Amino acid sequence: MFIINCPYCGERDQSEFSNGGEAHVARPKDPEQINDREWSEYVFVRANPKGIYYERWVHTHGCKKWFNAVRNTSTDKILKVYKLGEAPPSIKEFKNTLKSPSGEPEVGSGNFTVKKT
């Protein structure tokens, strides 16, 4: 269970929050004007990277506010939180935070505990 720094309340346990999936997926302005494929991509398709992920969280058992966070999915470290409407931080900012605990590759699975020599 990790700690999430709610931009409105401060640091709280993860159990107070709910995850809302990928951030910055805007609802199409005029849904009737786009085709089935474009619409279904908005409804169903989300990125699922190993590494840096921009996602939405809501402080369900707290202020009930939605906000955005940048999380490294391979380490579960939340690297930044920011309010809705604020510009997303550049991915370059997180270049050096990619490494997972055992130094496993950024892509693919791995669960090493022993340092490879």
Added chain:
Amino acid sequence: MSDNKIYFKFDGKRYGGNEGDTIASALLRNNIKFVGRSFKYHRPRGIYTCGIEEPNALVQIINEHNEPNVRATVKKIYEGMVVKSQNRWPSLKRDFGSINNLLSPIFSAGFYYKTFMGPKGFWKKVYEPLIRRTAGLGKPPKEFRSKSIHIHHNVDVLIVGGGLSGLLAAKKLAGTDHDVLLIDRDDCLGGILKNTKKIKSIDNQRTNTWVEKTEWLIKNSKNIKILKNTTVTTYNFDNHLVAFEDKSVGKPPDNIKPELVLHKIRTKHTILANGHIERFISFRNNDLPGVMLAASFEKYIHKYGVVPDQNPIIFTNNSSTFSLLKSLVDLGHKPRAYVDVRDQKKIEKETLELLTKYNIPLYAKSEIEGCDGKNGVQKVSIRIKKNEIIKIKTSMLCVSGGFNPDIHLFTQSKGLIKWDDSLLTFKPDKSYQNTITLGSVSGNFSYEKLIGEINKKLSFLQGVNHLESTLDINGPKKFQIKELWETKHEKKSFWSKSFIDLQNDVTTKDLKQAILEGFNRIEHLKRFTTNSMGTDQGKISSINALGIVSKILKKNVSEVGTTIYRPPYTPVSFSAIAGRSTYEFYDPERKTPLHTWHVNNNAVFEDVGQWKRPWYFKKHTNETMHEAVQRESKQLRETAGILDGSTLGKIEIKGRDALTFINLMYTNSFTKLKPMSARYALMLGEDGMVKDDGIVCKINDQHFIATTTTGGAANVLAHMEEYAQTEWPDMNVYMNSITEQFATFNISGPKSRVIMSRVFNDIDFSNDKFPFMTFQNFNYLDTQIRILRASFTGELGYEIYIPPKYALRLWQRIFFYSRDLDLVPYGTETMHLLRAEKGYIIVGQDTDGTVTPLDLNLNWMIGKKKKDFIGKRSLTRSDIVRENRKQLVGLIPLDKTYGIEEGQHVIEKENLSTPIKKPVEMLGHVTSSYFSPTLKHSVAMALIRGGKRKIGSQLYVSTSDLNTIPVEVVETSFIDPKNERMLL
């Protein structure tokens, strides 16, 4: 230690022990070494260690709800405790299951996977019950109520382990601004200072004195809290650790106080000072009672004042056994022999001096070949030269195969470990979280370097004290070890086995066989052989297994790698995890303001979410549910009925843009709806599927009240909040739950207008003044009520919203005024029946998240002129407009005497072959079915493929006894399709 004896029972016999004794130390005090039978082979087993790492001495505490698998080496005795050995029948000495040992050639690695393959049905009926009877450890405990509690901590520094390193670290932090928690799993601090003779004195004080003084200093520093009898079991992300505290150490279970406390600790820095665990060496019959780890033997001497045996044989591959030797000779005892794997030149001079002085035979460059005896060690075979074995009589053998830093918690924290070639073990390499390891857990086995290590590693903390201490060390200053995992066997018989995992009965032969069969990856090998998969997680043996495997594979241990240590570090009782969240405290119960009335009127309750709702009301004690529901339903359609609908979700929506917002949230259009009117509304997900339904009341364009289903209330509010905040942040709209601010009554039936007119005699309930789907606010008593004319039963109906405080008074008044009108209170089951007769859906029963409004024939609810609402675009997707989607239809049995079962399949074929050989094509399933007392036959709703086009045709519904009944597909409205009764 006091001399007041404490008496307890072990396998029916009474024994005395001292205060502070564990079951194991008390048994050893009484010269009992044989305490249990092993897991698979039922071999006699004794006490192997003196702590948490114990693989063998697991017992069952009969007087503590039959608590099984309790480590005898940890559990303290108390007066009247009743202990039983495990895994034996009928008795420990004569055990029926030990025949498994003779059959052991067939019980090798992978035995279960390979053997119990067929014939069909045998696993469930024959093999599993048989295996469950003979294998496994203790028996499950009897039902009892947990009294455990949970406590949360938020600290700056957590110190795990109150041994030498932990105490020194605490001393360094004493009196500073850091908020510190010090946890030790024992009932006293001190660790090795209390358990061994390795350190003579600290700062020229006797070790016990130093521990007492330091503890006093820590306690008086006010910034450090000490938790004893507490074991850290889990190290999670963000320095979140879980520990459990045994509150009933050395005491019988208390009826009131919690027996276990689960501590959830969030810390900024974790100092791991949890020490090391001694490991064994595999040799022939290394599991016999009487074989014990050397450091554990020494702990029994110093901590418990028990000398398990006065003349044991010591077997070692390292320098640490000096301390045991010294402890024994200081007490005037003489070990029978000292067997060291190392060359005499390599053995430390301190050890050699002691051996010479006390004339103890030394066998250098020798190893234990094995030991023999019935139910315990009697003879030990020592290989003194390649082909020469001598035998010595003894009843105990102390083994030391080196030490493993206790890295379980460190690896749980995702820290990296690395192999150390001089210590022959894994030690921490790189922390992943804010984790600091001190002392032997960090791989520092040298006491001389300890003070320097602590000063250096903790210097980053602000304002810490500088430590200066002098440690006077007994014996060899440097730890030396020679690699030895397993000695060479001589004898071969069924009985002779060399174990690698004592708890799971895994032998070194099993490891070899597994590798031969291709399981040469350590994680595969572990699962195939079950090595280190016992509750002890192979604390004394898993590294040995790696050593043996690396030799077979001709690789370095670091290349072989290690399996991952997983939480919990030691087994945690479910009662500690559950804490107070059991029985009625498991989930909050929500009760309506009329709950007591319902109870007094014989309501049977149903759980809806967290709510307790009346299911039906029993008229007399013998009335069945079916009878009650039929009676309630019939009477409502004849006179009137009243339902407590207070659990319905109610959400108030306000703001300048409330109308725009509501138009987007629901499929219906609210623009032209007149103020003080209401509409049955559907809420969809963005995928076009029905999410919830309810009645939306429009007070004006800036103010709405929406009702939701009882179970969906929280989700609907969250759904609205999400869109208001994330998609349309510029909209001026606010919403809030008012579910609990209003009690709700639904009165319906042909007599309801009369009843309402009598209760509220100043209100005109005529059709003109109070039309269907309108609402009005009235003053009533000294409060305000809202009355809405709506119906979920198909009858003329009214909903009353009233603050909960006045609910019971009004409810009783309604009954008073209708005492000659046969007003019947009804529950949820009757509500479901009545709405099904009308073909009204229940979201979650007739829908399942794959059903669109089109599938439900609710096209009329879609505001087609609206430019957008959530889910609108999805309704024109090719898959949604597909004709053969599953659609909601009504079903009526052709033979009216048959009943249709909910959940049954709807099929085209009349006859099902028995047994069913080919899959039967399923058109859909029955979502709701009730026996209608008005129509006097069963009515059902079903979701079936291409249902709309099938109306008028004949299909079949399966039954639970594999028959079918013919049904006619009809429209869903069974009663009053023109709504004449409702608009009365």
